Amino acid sequence: MALITCPSCSKRVSDVTNTCPQCGFHRGEVSDEQLLEFQRRRLRDHVYHLKMSSYAVMTVFLAAFAWYWWESSDFQQQPSVGPLVLLAVGALAYLANRFLLFRAKRRMRSLLS
Numbered sequence: 757m758a759l760i761t762c763p764s765c766s767k768r769v770s771d772v773t774n775t776c777p778q779c780g781f782h783r784g785e786v787s788d789e790q791l792l793e794f795q796r797r798r799l800r801d802h803v804y805h806l807k808m809s810s811y812a813v814m815t816v817f818l819a820a821f822a823w824y825w826w827e828s829s830d831f832q833q834q835p836s837v838g839p840l841v842l843l844a845v846g847a848l849a850y851l852a853n854r855f856l857l858f859r860a861k862r863r864m865r866s867l868l869s
């Protein structure tokens with residue numbers, strides 16, 4: 757038994773099984789077109805998950821902003837460092853998420869053309 761790379765999800769799978777346990781890809785009786793369709797579907801799921809996590813990140817950012825607003829009593833006082841750290845983390849996570857989304861969409865476009 758050896759480990760090979762699944763052509764669909766690029767995960768390491770056993771060469772004994774004909775079906776990838778990660779993504780359900782069937783090796784063997786697959787055309788290039790089916791492989792492309794599989795990659796497209798996987799990428800679409802990836803984009804969906806990135807969009808969902810971007811909503812989660814936005815929620816964290818808004819919560820941090822509300823915390824900041826609440827601690828500073830309508831921006832009159834200096835708040836503690838907590839909300840500022842959370843704001844920074846939220847902003848960085850949002851930027852990282854947008855970057856990954858941009859990259860995934862560009863890969864999607866190159867698959868479609």
Ligand SMILES: [Zn+2]
Nearest residue numbers: 762765776779
């Ligand atoms: Zn796979």
